[in-house]
Amino acid sequence: MKSPEEERLLLYTVARLLTGNLPPDPFPETDSLTSLLVHHGLGALASDRIKHNNHWKTCFSPSGMNYLDKTVIPGKARRKLVSNALKDVYKLFNADSVLLFKGLALGEVYPEVYQRNPGDIDLITRPGEFQQIAATFKNAGWQQLPTVHWKRTNEIQDHYGFAAVFKHPASPVTVDLHRAPVDRTEPFWIPPEDLFAKAVHVMLSEGIEARVPHWEDHLILAALHSVRHGYFRLDWLLDLHFTLQEWKEHIRNDSFYRRCREWKVYRAVRTGLELSMMVYGRQPHPLQHIAMDRWTAWSLQRRSAGNLIHGHMVRQGGGRRVLAMADLLDDMEGMVHYLLHTAFPPVSVLQEANDPDPALGWYVKNRAKTLGSVLWHSK
Numbered sequence: 001m002k003s004p005e006e007e008r009l010l011l012y013t014v015a016r017l018l019t020g021n022l023p024p025d026p027f028p029e030t031d032s033l034t035s036l037l038v039h040h041g042l043g044a045l046a047s048d049r050i051k052h053n054n055h056w057k058t059c060f061s062p063s064g065m066n067y068l069d070k071t072v073i074p075g076k077a078r079r080k081l082v083s084n085a086l087k088d089v090y091k092l093f094n095a096d097s098v099l100l101f102k103g104l105a106l107g108e109v110y111p112e113v114y115q116r117n118p119g120d121i122d123l124i125t126r127p128g129e130f131q132q133i134a135a136t137f138k139n140a141g142w143q144q145l146p147t148v149h150w151k152r153t154n155e156i157q158d159h160y161g162f163a164a165v166f167k168h169p170a171s172p173v174t175v176d177l178h179r180a181p182v183d184r185t186e187p188f189w190i191p192p193e194d195l196f197a198k199a200v201h202v203m204l205s206e207g208i209e210a211r212v213p214h215w216e217d218h219l220i221l222a223a224l225h226s227v228r229h230g231y232f233r234l235d236w237l238l239d240l241h242f243t244l245q246e247w248k249e250h251i252r253n254d255s256f257y258r259r260c261r262e263w264k265v266y267r268a269v270r271t272g273l274e275l276s277m278m279v280y281g282r283q284p285h286p287l288q289h290i291a292m293d294r295w296t297a298w299s300l301q302r303r304s305a306g307n308l309i310h311g312h313m314v315r316q317g318g319g320r321r322v323l324a325m326a327d328l329l330d331d332m333e334g335m336v337h338y339l340l341h342t343a344f345p346p347v348s349v350l351q352e353a354n355d356p357d358p359a360l361g362w363y364v365k366n367r368a369k370t371l372g373s374v375l376w377h378s379k
Helices: 004-018 030-039 043-051 062-069 072-092 103-109 130-139 154-160 192-198 215-227 234-246 253-262 266-280 294-302 305-310 318-326 332-343 360-377
Strands: 098-101 121-125 143-145 164-167 174-178 200-203 209-212
Touching (some): 004 266, 192 215, 215 253, 234 266, 266 294, 318 332
Antiparallel strands (some): 143 164, 200 209
């Protein structure tokens, strides 16, 4: 168990390495450092930074360097797999029918695109076109994988904006097909039509033309993603650092602020941007000119170096996400509504399509079990 001072030094060292600065003195224990980098998906970037700086080379043992180097080829292979799968997606329908966002697109702001693990392919569909695009995937042999809400009726899924997951017919790559970037069971709602209205075209490194959210909107989505899960990844915060460097000419402070307020995500986005700045250095961001209120400052204090290193704020379980998102809401009304809606959601959110009228006792039992989990994991 590391002390808070040791955790802060470890996080500070990671940040200096990844942003191209010199190593600190004192230097933390290297096994913990390499393990942390790999755990947060940053091994390939760290390997490249060390190889190009003799000061860092002397800090790592051959075994430590070998540990980081082993992440480079898998990183390149994963990027290749996912980008090839995206090409197959665009063979099924026009790229303008969906928006590409997060992982694969954000890799473009890194020194080398493979240094950001793309995960899966995240796509947002136009309002009203989800069923058509989902059917296209199925007809082309993509397998729909089970998700939490996949047995709900289509009407319920459309209303709440639930996503579906499809696996490539011949590749270990999945597409997260979103009706909206965040579904209505969460406290944040971003209308997909707003994203399509300002969307732009970009050319990915592999020569693939994709339609993506406008830079301001995409930064909001990335900042929201970095904090809204109740757990953390240092690469999500690094996304913001590099994005602010690469996209600064496309982002205007006033319109960015208005968009955050319009979508009621100001405090969550501000928290993500401030956390990135606290970890990786004072990269200017479009909300920093606004005086920080006490509630936002408190939400930052709760997310300590230890939280970021360990990857979560509270113990594992359903309660961590609820409690960690409550302090990110812009007003008390939104917080109360979110907590009540989470504790006692409409029956339609829980019932399956083949059980249109579940018994009251079933609902009460389900809620008691969930609330018990929340209380237990909040200890």
